[in-house]
Amino acid sequence: MGLFYSDWGSTSERKVKQIMPLMGTVVEIQILEGDGQNYPVAFEEAFDEIRRIDSLFSDYKDSSSISLINRLDSGKVVLPKEVVALIKKALKISAETSGAFDVTVGGLVKLWGFKDETYHIPAKDSILMVMKNTGYSNLEVVDDSTIIKKKNSQLDLSGIAKGYAVDMAYSVLKGLGIKSFLINAGGEIRGMGEDWKTGVQDPFTEQGIVEIIVPGEKAVATSGNYQNYFEVNKIRYCHLFDPRTGFPADKVVSVTVISDDVTLADALATAFFVIGIEKSKELLKRFPGSEFLIIDKDGKKFYSDGFKNYTRS
Missing domain, CATH: 3.10.520.10 (ApbE-like domains)
Structure with a gap:
């Protein structure tokens, strides 16, 4: 805002x-x-x-496509074409901005307490652990209805x-x-x-x-x-x-x-x-x-x- x-x-x-x-x-x-x-x-x-x-x-709604992706540790997932299209656009912008924009920061958002309002500075080891699963290259668009999640990245498309x-x-x-x-x-x-x-x-x-x-x-x-x-x-x-x-x-x-x-x-x-x-x-x-x-x-x-x-x- x-x-x-x-x-x-x-x-x-x-x-x-x-x-x-x-x-x-x-x-x-x-x-x-x-x-x-x-x-x-x-x-x-x-x-x-x-x-x-x-x-x-929304990653706050259990029934959303983003929540479905986030529940998957890794692997292939079939999604509505509209969802894949926006993820594809997000990944394109991520590449064009050298990763400054990245929809896989959901784990960080949660770790720092912004998701449930338990705000705090996490331990360095916890940040490094989440960072291992953060990065737009962990997502791959296969076709207009399928993506591959290579690691347990948590998506946040806000x-x-x-x-x-x-x-x-x-x-x-x-x-x-x-x-x-x-x-x-x-x-x-x-x-x-x-x-x-x-x-x-x-x-x-x-x-x-x-x-x-x-x-x-x-x-x-x-x-x-x-x-x-x-x-x-x-x-x-x-x-x-x-x-x-x-x-x-x-x-x-x-x-x-x-x-x-x-x-x-x-x-x-x-x-x-x-x-x-x-x-x-x-x-x-x-x-x-x-x-x-x-x-x-x-x-x-x-x-x-x-x-x-x-x-x-």
């Missing part, structure tokens, strides 16, 4: 809004009134789509599935003929229509914003260390893990990414958070059409070359 608010800019038309707790966050959908649209049906179908995605990818859910809900609303709408799933945002805006939360305060973004029909995602964390001896440990060290990433405090879809923006926000500012500048070159705003521990803001094209003073 980290997008402080989202709204339309200048418009006299009334907004219709619904909010639902889904995917471990609050999902808000706004639709601009007009065109005789059937709002109850639109909201119902969009939220149903997000629930459907959650039922596939860094991409929420963005994917927003993209799918976007497609539902667009398919229903809704012309102006906005979906915000805890900072993963996508809208249709030209005049909506979103504020990036100041990571050091409860209420402030540091930037106003007007991305048009681009997608926005933010990762930060200020929503889900614990502190020991005044050191903050957040839920975003560096899969190469087994520790929570700590190079920066907030990353906002603008991309063509939320699935990619979501994953890149995590990757950039892990690798920090300078490496993110280089990595961004592999993803044309994407931009970032990174805030460091001192509150200094670093913009990619094209990010300010989407901001409003």
